[in-house]
Amino acid sequence: xxxxxxxxxxxxxxxxxxxxxxxxxxxxxxxxxxxxxxxxxxxxxxxxxxxxxxxxxxxxxxxxxxxxxxxxxxxxxxxxxxxxxxxxxxxxxxxxxxxxxxxxxxxxxxxxxxxxxxxxxxxxxxxxxxxxxxxxxxxxxxxxxxxxxxxxxxxxxxxxxxxxxxxxxxxxxxxxxxxxxxxxxxxxxxxxxxxxxxxxxxxxxxxxxxxxxxxxxxxxxxxxxxxxxxxxxxxxxxxxxxxxxxxxxxxxxxxxxxxxxxxxxxxxxxxxxxxxxxxxxxxxxxxxxxxxxxxxxxxxxxxxxxxxxxxxxxxxxxxxxxxxxxxxxxxxxxxxxxxxxxxxxxxxxxxx
Numbered sequence: 167x168x169x170x171x172x173x174x175x176x177x178x179x180x181x182x183x184x185x186x187x188x189x190x191x192x193x194x195x196x197x198x199x200x201x202x203x204x205x206x207x208x209x210x211x212x213x214x215x216x217x218x219x220x221x222x223x224x225x226x227x228x229x230x231x232x233x234x235x236x237x238x239x240x241x242x243x244x245x246x247x248x249x250x251x252x253x254x255x256x257x258x259x260x261x262x263x264x265x266x267x268x269x270x271x272x273x274x275x276x277x278x279x280x281x282x283x284x285x286x287x288x289x290x291x292x293x294x295x296x297x298x299x300x301x302x303x304x305x306x307x308x309x310x311x312x313x314x315x316x317x318x319x320x321x322x323x324x325x326x327x328x329x330x331x332x333x334x335x336x337x338x339x340x341x342x343x344x345x346x347x348x349x350x351x352x353x354x355x356x357x358x359x360x361x362x363x364x365x366x367x368x369x370x371x372x373x374x375x376x377x378x379x380x381x382x383x384x385x386x387x388x389x390x391x392x393x394x395x396x397x398x399x400x401x402x403x404x405x406x407x408x409x410x411x412x413x414x415x416x417x418x419x420x421x422x423x424x425x426x427x428x429x430x431x432x433x434x435x436x437x438x439x440x441x442x443x444x445x446x447x448x449x450x451x452x453x454x455x456x457x458x459x460x461x462x463x464x465x466x467x468x469x470x471x472x473x474x475x476x477x478x479x480x481x482x483x484x485x486x487x488x489x490x491x492x493x494x495x496x497x498x499x500x501x502x503x504x505x506x507x508x509x510x511x512x513x514x515x516x517x518x
Contacts, residue, residue, distance in 0.1 A: 185221040185417055193218045195242040200235060205357030205383030205398075206305045210242045212360065213274065216367035217244060220415060227272045228264055232257040232286060235312055236278035236305035236383075255286025258293035261300055262484075268494035269485045272371070273299070279306040283319035283338045290340075294347035294376060296484040301370045301377045302349075304340055305357075307385035308396040315388025322465075326393030340380050342461045345454055345476045350375035350483075352457070353474040356401050357383040365411040366474060372416070372434035375483045382470065401470050408449050408460065408473040412441035432477060442474060451477045 181189040193214045198207050217227070224246035231237035233254035240249040252260045261275045282290050282304050293302065308321040315327060319338045326332050344352045351373045355363040363381065370377040382401050384390045390397045395404075409430075416437035430442040430451055442451055450456055457475040464471040491498065 184218050186223060188218070188221075188224075190214065190218045192224060192246065193244050195240070195245045198239075198242045200238065200242075201385075201387050203386040204235070205307065205381075205385075206236055206239050207242070208357040208360075209303070209305055209363070209381055209383060210239050212363045212367055214243045216364055216371060220368055220371045221417070222272055222371060226270060227274065228261075229274055229276065230257045230261045230264070231276040232278070232281035233312075234278040234281045234310070235307075235385075236276055237281060239305065240274075240276055255281055255284070256289060257281070257286070258289040258302075262293065262296070262298055265298060265300065265485060266488065266490055267496065269299075269490050269492065270494065272301075274301040274303065276303050276305065278311075279304060279308060279318040279320040279340075280310050283340060287319075287338070291343070291347060294344045294349045294378065297348055297350055297375045297481055297487075298484045299374050299376070301367075301373075302379070304378075304380045305383045306340075306380050306396070307383050307389050308394070309385050309389045311385045311388055315385070322395040325395045326391075328388060328391050337465075339461055339465065340378065341475055342458045344376075344378040345457050345461075348376070348481075349378045349476075350478040350481050351377040351474065352476045353378075354380045354382065354470075354472050356405060356470075356472055357381055358398060358402070359405075359472070362407065362411060362472065365413045368413045368415065369411070369434065369438075369440045369474070372413075372436045372438040372440075373479070374435040375478070375481060382472075395468075395470075404468060404470050406464065406469040406471050408444075408446045408471055408475065409451070410443040410445060411474060412443070414439045414441070432479065435479060440474075440477070445473075451475070 183189055200206055224244050227247040229240035229247055229249045230252055231240050232252055250260055257275050257277055261273050265273055306320055308318055309315045317333045321333045323336050341352050341354050353366050355366055382396055384396055384398045428444050432440045434440055451474055454476055
């Protein structure tokens with residue numbers, strides 16, 4: 167164990183800072199009130215690490231969420247950022263309004279499998295179609311953790327509750343749905359896979375379109391038992407990564423070292439590089455049809471595919487399509503947002 171010697175009268179070294187001069191403590195949140203061992207807490211830790219390493223200004227981040235255990239988690243990371251708990255299942259409309267009003271914001275929307283795939287499915291579908299620049303995270307445990315652990319719409323057919331009840335309905339695969347509808351970065355990870363989830367979150371920060379990450383996050387109280395397909399043990403035994411993800415931020419030196427034909431090197435919107443090393447021989451992150459087919463086949467085999475399934479860095483996002491001003495709407499002068507009397511008179515005259 168080494169020791170650090172400080173010369174008499176010399177100031178002790180301060181805490182390590184990132185590229186914008188902040189410490190990791192500047193990205194922390196409040197103390198969690200979730201169950202000990204909850205996978206959601208691990209996701210919060212990865213978000214803190216990724217935002218710190220990428221140098222995101224906390225005051226420019228917004229954290230809308232819905233209702234549920236997952237939607238409480240924005241309180242546990244980045245307490246200098248603005249949080250908003252929306253009505254159950256209605257987080258997408260709140261996020262859309264905020265990002266259209268101020269395109270400078272970075273948005274990480276946190277939802278759950280119930281909040282997204284049941285009461286919020288309509289809003290989720292239209293959000294995926296629009297390619298809004300948002301990082302949409304589903305903390306997916308397959309149950310309603312706040313209301314005693316009933317099955318959610320992502321629970322696998324045949325999975326079992328602690329009470330012994332079997333699920334007799336097929337699951338909604340939010341990744342397959344997001345790919346089909348138009349999201350431009352779609353992936354699945356596991357709350358217990360620190361390295362994979364961290365790389366995916368950093369890629370998400372660099373992406374300027376809809377990112378949809380479904381993170382399997384075991385509920386230790388209601389869904390971490392034998393017979394559950396979203397338990398720590400089941401995912402660890404059945405996880406099948408399609409790629410190994412690496413990420414090089416734009417502010418670090420880019421070096422190209424990989425075997426041709428085995429790795430995709432994707433330049434992200436901000437100049438960062440996402441490296442996807444194939445684990446499946448025929449993997450292609452730009453092939454939408456193949457991505458959905460792989461997900462469907464994995465369900466039939468009882469596998470949990472993880473990794474980035476689909477990526478499109480060329481599709482214009484919703485804010486650009488609507489030609490929103492760079493100046494936040496609240497900062498525009500009155501003459502820029504209010505039609506002059508002459509225009510109103512012309513409208514009234516046209517209606518006669």
